[in-house]
Amino acid sequence: MTAQLYSTLQDIFSMIKKTWRKRIVFRVACTTIALIALLATIGPYVAPYPGQGIGIEIDRTKALQPPSLEHLLGTDNLGRDVLSRILFALQRAITSCIVVVFISFLLGLFVGSFMALAPKYLEILLSYAVELLLALPSVLLAALLAIIMGGTYESIVTALIVTWFPWYGRVAYLQARSLRELDFVKIPIYYGLPKWYIVLKHIAPNIVAPMLIEALSDMGSVVLEISTITFLFGIGIRSIEEPDLGMIIAYSLRDLTTAPWTFIAPAITLTIIAISFTLFGELIYEQYHPVLKKRWWLWF
Amino acid sequence: MLTLNYIVKRFFISVLLIFGVVSITFVLTQFTPGDPAVIWAGKPRGPGATIAIAKAREYLGLDLPLHQRLALHMYRFFVGDWGVSVEFKQQVLVLVVRNFVASLEIVVYAFIIAMPLSLWLGTKASLSRGGLADKVIYFLSVIIAGAPRFLIAALLYLVLYITGYSSLGLRISPLYATFTGYTGFITLDTLLNGNLSMFIDSLLRILPPAISLASYPIGVITRVIRVSLAETFEEEYVRQAISLGIPRKIVVRKYAYPNILSVVAQLSGLLFSYLLLETMVVENVFSREGLGTLISRAIVASDYPLLVGATAFTAMVLIIANTLADIIQAITNPRVQL
Numbered sequence: 001m002t003a004q005l006y007s008t009l010q011d012i013f014s015m016i017k018k019t020w021r022k023r024i025v026f027r028v029a030c031t032t033i034a035l036i037a038l039l040a041t042i043g044p045y046v047a048p049y050p051g052q053g054i055g056i057e058i059d060r061t062k063a064l065q066p067p068s069l070e071h072l073l074g075t076d077n078l079g080r081d082v083l084s085r086i087l088f089a090l091q092r093a094i095t096s097c098i099v100v101v102f103i104s105f106l107l108g109l110f111v112g113s114f115m116a117l118a119p120k121y122l123e124i125l126l127s128y129a130v131e132l133l134l135a136l137p138s139v140l141l142a143a144l145l146a147i148i149m150g151g152t153y154e155s156i157v158t159a160l161i162v163t164w165f166p167w168y169g170r171v172a173y174l175q176a177r178s179l180r181e182l183d184f185v186k187i188p189i190y191y192g193l194p195k196w197y198i199v200l201k202h203i204a205p206n207i208v209a210p211m212l213i214e215a216l217s218d219m220g221s222v223v224l225e226i227s228t229i230t231f232l233f234g235i236g237i238r239s240i241e242e243p244d245l246g247m248i249i250a251y252s253l254r255d256l257t258t259a260p261w262t263f264i265a266p267a268i269t270l271t272i273i274a275i276s277f278t279l280f281g282e283l284i285y286e287q288y289h290p291v292l293k294k295r296w297w298l299w300f
Numbered sequence: 301m302l303t304l305n306y307i308v309k310r311f312f313i314s315v316l317l318i319f320g321v322v323s324i325t326f327v328l329t330q331f332t333p334g335d336p337a338v339i340w341a342g343k344p345r346g347p348g349a350t351i352a353i354a355k356a357r358e359y360l361g362l363d364l365p366l367h368q369r370l371a372l373h374m375y376r377f378f379v380g381d382w383g384v385s386v387e388f389k390q391q392v393l394v395l396v397v398r399n400f401v402a403s404l405e406i407v408v409y410a411f412i413i414a415m416p417l418s419l420w421l422g423t424k425a426s427l428s429r430g431g432l433a434d435k436v437i438y439f440l441s442v443i444i445a446g447a448p449r450f451l452i453a454a455l456l457y458l459v460l461y462i463t464g465y466s467s468l469g470l471r472i473s474p475l476y477a478t479f480t481g482y483t484g485f486i487t488l489d490t491l492l493n494g495n496l497s498m499f500i501d502s503l504l505r506i507l508p509p510a511i512s513l514a515s516y517p518i519g520v521i522t523r524v525i526r527v528s529l530a531e532t533f534e535e536e537y538v539r540q541a542i543s544l545g546i547p548r549k550i551v552v553r554k555y556a557y558p559n560i561l562s563v564v565a566q567l568s569g570l571l572f573s574y575l576l577l578e579t580m581v582v583e584n585v586f587s588r589e590g591l592g593t594l595i596s597r598a599i600v601a602s603d604y605p606l607l608v609g610a611t612a613f614t615a616m617v618l619i620i621a622n623t624l625a626d627i628i629q630a631i632t633n634p635r636v637q638l
Contacts, residue, residue, distance in 0.1 A: 025439075128313070132320040135618045139577050140611040143595055147602050148332050148339060224448055225577075231450060232580055232592060233599045249450060253585065256454055257461055267451040275446035282442070282523075289527075 004205040011209040019287040026283040032276040040094035043087035048072075053084030055243060064259040074261040076252060082265050088243035090269070096153065097222045100160045105215045107161070108168025113203040115169070116176035117195050127173065130166040138163035142229045156229050160222065167218075168211060175207040217281020220274035227270055245270055306630045314623040318616055325612045326373045329360060329604075337362060342386035343602045359383065382612075383605035387598055392609035395594065400613060401484035402471065403579045403590040408485075409510035410575060411568070414517035421518070422525025423552060429530055437522065445519025449578045453512040453585040460508055467504040471588055509582045516578060517571050524567055528560045535559070562633035569625025573618045 019026050044050065051057035059079035067074040073082040115126045142159035149155040179185055180203075188198050223245075230246030245266050252262035332339050341349075341356035361369050376382065382392040425437040444452065460468060471486050483489055487506060490499040532538055533556065541555045580592025587593075591610065598606045 128316060128320070131313075132317050132324070135317065135321070135573070135615045135622065136324075137573065137577060137611060137614045137618065139580065140595065140607065140614055143599050144328065144604075144607050144611055146599060147343075147604055147607065220446065228448070228450075228577065228581055232584060233596050249448075253450075253454065256458060260458060263454060264451075267448060267454070271443075271447045271451055274448065275442060278442055278446045 004201075008205055008208050008212075012212055015209070015213065015284055015288070019284050022287060023283050025279060029276045029279040029283065032272060033280060036090070036094065036273055036276070039087065040091045043091050047081075047084035047087040049081040049084045050088075052080040053088040053243060055080065055085070064255060064262070066259070067261055073265040074259070076248075076262045077255055077259075082248075082262055085243050085248055086245070086266055086269055089245045089248060089266070092243065093223050093227060093245050093273075096157055096226055097219050100157055100164060100222050100226070101215050101219050104161045104165035105168050105211065107165040108170075109172050109204060109208065109211065110199065111165070112169040112172025112174075113176040113199045113207070114195065115173045116180050116203070117189075117198065130169050130173075133162060133166040134170075136163055138225060139229055139232065143233055146233070156226060159229075160225060164218075164222065168215065171211055171214065172207055175211075176203050179203055179206060213281060213284055217277050217284075220277030223277075224270060224274050303631055303634065307627050310623050310626055310630075314619050317619045321612050321615045321619070322374060322377050324615075325377065325608050326370060328608055328611075329373070330362075330369060336360060339602075339604050340383070342604060377612075382609040385598070385603055385606040387601035387603040387606065392605050393613075395606065396610050396613045398484060399589065399591050399594040400610075400617070402486075402588070403576065403583065403592070405485050405487065406506060406509050406513055406579050406582065406588075406590070407572065407575045409506055410514040410517060413510060413514040414521060417514075418518045418521035419525060422522045423529060425522065425526040426529035426533070427548075427552075434526075438526070441519040441522040443519075444515040445523070447515070449512065449516065449581045450585055452515050453509065453582045456508055456512045457585055465508075467501065468508065468586060471505060472498065472502045505588075509579075509586045509588060512585075513575060513578055513582050516575065517568075520571060521564065521567060524563060525560060528563045529556055532556045532559045558632070562629040565625050565628040565632065569622045572621045572625075576614060576618070 016030070020030065044053065047053045049057070052059075057080070062071075062075050062079035063077050065071060065075045065079075071081045071083070073086070076082055076085065111126070111130075115123050115130075118126065138159055141163060142156045145155035145159050146152075149158075185198065185202050188202060227244070227246035227249070230244050231250045232246075234247060234250065248266045249263060249270075252259075252266070256263050329340060330336055335353075337353050337357040337360060338344075340360055341352040344352045357363070361372050364372070380393050382396075384390065385392050385395055388395055421437050421441070425434045428434050457468065472490075482492070486502045487499060490502055529552075538551065538555050541551050546555075576591070579590065580595065583590040583592040584596070591614075595607065595610060597603075598610070
């Protein structure tokens with residue numbers, strides 16, 4: 001098991017390394033991702049005004065100041081430093097995004113590969129269930145769960161897991177279905193080994209590498225979706241002072257015409273996160289695509 | 301014949317899925333943690349609370365046995381009695397349909413804007429793979445699809461506000477407030493009515509949100525067309541056509557485009573669901589009425605019946621849209637039916 005895990009990690013690492021060598025944009029995207037991860041971990045400790053970052057310190061006399069040396073990204077309508085707010089919000093956004101992607105990835109991987117091994121009727125039933133879950137709108141589900149669970153952040157995370165894991169389930173199912181016809185999966189089935197063992201030992205290690213790359217590149221969209229939900233409904237927030245990218249943007253929208261920097265700074269942060277993760281996935285995909293690797297000019 | 305078989309099969313699957321949606325709403329209304337009646341009544345407080353909860357209990361039929369509750373729920377769902385909204389005191393189905401149509405109008409306009417533009421851009425990019433035009437189009441499409449919709453919408457709003465564009469906000473100018481149509485699509489209604497000034501007014505009001513929403517499909521479809529056209533140009537039959545000396549325009553339009561039609565159809569089905577989510581954001585920025593504003597008001601009032609209705613309705617529409625996309629894909633590319 002550890003040897004397989006090691007070889008999987010090596011696969012992913014070699015994919016990244018090969019693309020890194022060929023593409024300059026990929027290097028930029030990777031560096032940005034590393035920087036975001038770094039800022040998300042140490043952000044609260046390096047923020048210039050931690051009290052204002054959490055939102056407890058309010059100074060109305062300094063409200064809506066444009067960017068200056070004292071406040072690098074300006075201040076919001078309650079006189080709080082926007083940079084500190086963003087640094088605090090970043091940690092929260094990245095943590096919840098990792099939780100969502102990780103859990104839905106594992107769930108999808110096991111549900112999908114189990115589907116391929118299950119008896120025929122269960123396979124059909126589960127694939128319909130996956131299709132049904134794919135049709136559920138995540139935003140509305142988050143709103144529903146917010147009412148049931150009392151508007152906590154967990155309601156958003158749960159809703160996103162429920163709507164994201166079917167995607168991974170479908171991908172894992174399609175890949176596992178092509179694997180199950182091969183001998184190294186068939187023979188253990190004839191031996192009568194338990195299903196979970198075959199999934200763990202024979203199927204999962206072979207499909208985990210491309211799926212993990214996809215999951216990594218989906219992280220940007222998950223961050224966007226979480227902040228879209230908080231932007232729209234303000235759920236998952238215990239008080240309006242709490243730093244959250246979606247909420248910061250939603251409140252700054254009121255001062256859009258008078259103080260655009262309060263809006264643009266957090267929105268650009270989100271954009272950078274989303275774009276760098278997208279580029280990360282897309283460029284690896286292009287590098288391993290037989291046709292797209294070719295470069296050709298207009299020749300007809 | 302195979303196609304007809306497939307269509308019939310897809311149709312029955314979508315009916316099954318809609319039954320799945322009904323059962324999800326059943327679980328959501330009957331098996332919530334705590335008392336389902338309290339949540340259904342909108343977590344009431346104050347003197348009238350016990351009456352409201354008793355009414356909700358009676359409506360949900362919580363005293364009946366399980367199979368009768370399920371039958372009651374099924375019957376109500378298909379008859380269209382989805383409960384009464386706590387906040388608006390109106391039938392849920394009526395409210396949801398009205399606001400959904402308002403959101404759908406923006407999505408339709410966004411697709412009308414996005415389709416030709418992304419086809420043109422994608423073709424341009426794939427014809428000069430590795431060249432400057434390809435790189436520029438690729439990174440532009442990544443940026444506009446990756447940027448959050450509220451950024452693009454707010455920037456557009458800001459620009460329009462500064463330049464003094466007057467048609468922002470409401471769906472139609474207050475001057476024509478008494479106007480009511482049949483379909484709910486306000487631009488279509490005004491056109492059917494033959495009132496040109498009203499039509500132009502509503503069109504001017506819908507264009508900014510539609511353009512900012514269209515940025516997402518433009519980015520995504522351009523990228524997909526770029527990839528799949530590049531693949532198509534490698535196929536034998538296209539190479540054959542090129543070697544025969546057929547002009548480029550005809551090779552692209554008559555030989556390559558039919559091959560990517562199925563991919564684009566499938567993608568549009570998937571995009572549709574995502575765009576409905578994004579419409580709520582765009583509506584919020586432009587403060588138009590629609591699904592987004594309806595839901596955010598429903599959350600504040602803990603309007604549970606309205607939210608369940610909106611979720612079920614949206615899921616049903618998405619299932620139908622995906623089925624249609626699959627059928628179009630099957631007609632254009634018979635291989636998917638296997």
